[in-house]
Amino acid sequence: MLINIDPLLSPDLLHTLRAMGHGDEIAVVDANFPGTTNAQRLIRLDGISVTEATKAILSVLPLDEFVDVPVHTMEVVGKAEDVPPAVAELRAIVGDRAQCSTLERFAFYARARECFAIVQTGETRLYGNVILKKGVVRL
Template identity: 85%
Template sequence: MLINIDPLLSPDLLHILRAMGHGDEIAIVDANFPGTTNAQRLVRLDGISVTRATEAVLSVMPLDDFVEVPAVTMEVVGNPDEVPPAVQELRAIVGDRGQCGTLERHAFYARAKQCFAIIQTGETRLYGNIVLKKGVVRS
C-alpha cells in the first residue's frame, strides 16, 4: 500500500507510467478497441470506465505543456463533429491541463499502436478512447 496513490493504479501500471519519458504517449481505450492487437504493452482494467482510468492516470502523470494538444480522442465515424458522452467527460477531465483534439478512427488506431502502452478498460460507451502525451515533472 502507498499513501496518496489511487488504488486503481496497480504495480504494473505504476511501473509503466514511471518508465515513460517526456513525450511518450499512453492510450486509454474502451472494451471494443483492439488492444491486444495494437499494444506494445497492455494493461487491462476490465470493469473500469475510461473516465475513471483517465482520472487515475492523470492523478500522477502531467500532460505535456510543450505541445498545443497533449490529448486526443477518436472522432465518430461519419460524423466528426459529434461529441459522444464519453468524449465529453474525457474533455472535462483533461480540462485546464491542455487542449483535447480528435483523430479519425484509423489515424487514432495508428497513433495508439505507437504508444508506449495501452490501458484497455471495460468501458462500453462507444468512442471511449483517449491518447495522453506525458509531460515534464517539475520540482
C-alpha cells in the same frame, strides 16, 4: 499500499507510467478497442470506465506543456462534429490543463500502435478512447 495513490493504479500501470519519458504517449481505451492487436505493452483494467482510469492516471501523470495538443480522442465515424458522452467526460477531466483534439478512427489506431502502452478498460460506451502525451515532472 501507498499513500495518496489512486487504488485504480495497479502495480503494472504505475511501473509503466514511471518508465515513460517526456513525450511518450499512453492510450486509454474502451472494451471494444483492439488492444491486444495494437499494443506494444497492454495493461488491462477490466470493470473500470475510461473516465475513471484517465482520472487516476492524470493524478500522477503531467500532460506535455511543450506541444499544442497533448490529448487526442477518437472522432465519431462519419460525424466528426459529434461528441459522445465518454468524450465529453474525458474533456471535462482534462479541463483547462490541455488542449484536446480528435483523430479519425484509423488515424487513432495508428497512433495508438506507437504509444508506449495501451490501457484497456472495461468501458462499454462507444468512442471511449483517449491518448495522453506525458509531460515533464516538475519538483
